[in-house]
Amino acid sequence: MDQILKSARLEKAELDEGELALINAQTLRPLSAEEVFTFRLAACDNQIDRDFERFTEATLEELAEQFVGRPVLRDHKWSADAQTARVYAGSVEPGEGEGVRRLVLRCYMVRSDQAASTIAAIEGGILRECSVGLSVRRVVCSICGANQRETLCQHFPGREYDGQMCHMDLDGVEDTYEVSMVAVPAQREAGTIKSKRYGGQEPPPNSDPPGEEPGKNEAWRDEALLELEKSRF
Ligand SMILES: [Zn+2]
Numbered sequence: 001m002d003q004i005l006k007s008a009r010l011e012k013a014e015l016d017e018g019e020l021a022l023i024n025a026q027t028l029r030p031l032s033a034e035e036v037f038t039f040r041l042a043a044c045d046n047q048i049d050r051d052f053e054r055f056t057e058a059t060l061e062e063l064a065e066q067f068v069g070r071p072v073l074r075d076h077k078w079s080a081d082a083q084t085a086r087v088y089a090g091s092v093e094p095g096e097g098e099g100v101r102r103l104v105l106r107c108y109m110v111r112s113d114q115a116a117s118t119i120a121a122i123e124g125g126i127l128r129e130c131s132v133g134l135s136v137r138r139v140v141c142s143i144c145g146a147n148q149r150e151t152l153c154q155h156f157p158g159r160e161y162d163g164q165m166c167h168m169d170l171d172g173v174e175d176t177y178e179v180s181m182v183a184v185p186a187q188r189e190a191g192t193i194k195s196k197r198y199g200g201q202e203p204p205p206n207s208d209p210p211g212e213e214p215g216k217n218e219a220w221r222d223e224a225l226l227e228l229e230k231s232r233f
Contacts, residue, residue: 023088023108037119038108043132045102052157052167060103062173064090072107072179084118085109127181137172
């Protein structure tokens, strides 16, 4: 599975009747405002990131629809316990800076004894890092237009060719998987851990995801510290 994991940020959310109706479209029985805890994830945007990749705006719009209903996990675990929240709506919104468009996913969880520790961890800033898993149909070189999933070109993202910086456009949603919240290790180096490859290029050491066949995936992982704001209702 060519999964991409993008870093995301948690933000506070407003809960009105319209939001509650969207949440209740995902539930088996109607929930009241008092029963739910909501938060927003600033998942990804249309700017060239530190991997010299960017999502096209059309792709962000697709993601906004396709992430609805997807689970929000803890620590990348798919157990019932770990599936703590769900995405109930998505939208593309202006971000900071001119021309910045970002995908915002709105998530809810049901307040329960099981969820209490996760809610406390979010509110307390323990769970403040998050990644968004998805795969795209095309990875397009900005220099020559080659789709790296079909034809590897000779251009390296981040290098200049005749004064033009090469980056890759992530275009077209193949699938969306999950959002995962993880605790930030105490001694963690600030910044990101990431790995990726397009098959023909050598990745940095230790960057292959375990169990993946080398050279066969364009998956990469990008985790960043999150700013966290809490929301209460
Ligand atoms: Zn190229």
